[in-house]
Amino acid sequence: xxxxxxxxxxxxxxxxxxxxxxxxxxxxxxxxxxxxxxxxxxxxxxxxxxxxxxxxxxxxxxxxxxxxxxxxxxxxxxxxxxxxxxxxxxxxxxxxxx
Numbered sequence: 001x002x003x004x005x006x007x008x009x010x011x012x013x014x015x016x017x018x019x020x021x022x023x024x025x026x027x028x029x030x031x032x033x034x035x036x037x038x039x040x041x042x043x044x045x046x047x048x049x050x051x052x053x054x055x056x057x058x059x060x061x062x063x064x065x066x067x068x069x070x071x072x073x074x075x076x077x078x079x080x081x082x083x084x085x086x087x088x089x090x091x092x093x094x095x096x097x098x
Contacts, residue, residue, distance in 0.1 A: 003032070006052045006091050011041065018042040024086055025079045030067040032056045033076065036086050050088050 013019065020040045027034040032054060039049040059066045068076065 001056050001058045003054045003056055005054075006050075006093070008050045008088065008091070009048075010050065011046045011048045013039075013041060013048050019048065024081045025076065026081065026085060026089065028073075028076045028080060030073070031065045036089055038086065050086075052089060052091070 018041070020042050022038045022040070024036045024038075025033060026036055034054050035052070037051040038047060039051075040046065041048050056065050057068050057072075058064065
């Protein structure tokens with residue numbers, strides 16, 4: 001289940017444009033994942049969009065959060081990205097006043 005999401009549209013794409021998607025698993029705990037997607041125009045390498053999500057594992061039978069199974073945790077650990085966080089991560093929405 002998605003708990004929160006930020007979406008930024010940064011540059012226009014047109015029908016037929018080739019795109020490249022980069023996905024980063026930023027963090028995880030036993031029930032949640034925090035991930036980040038970036039979409040690039042492959043011809044210009046311009047960032048077209050980015051999407052950040054915080055999601056929770058929920059059992060549909062109980063409609064309650066539940067720890068990921070051990071095999072899923074192993075896959076998440078393998079995918080977890082080390083290093084600097086992507087630019088634009090954890091953006092707060094606000095109207096800035098001067």
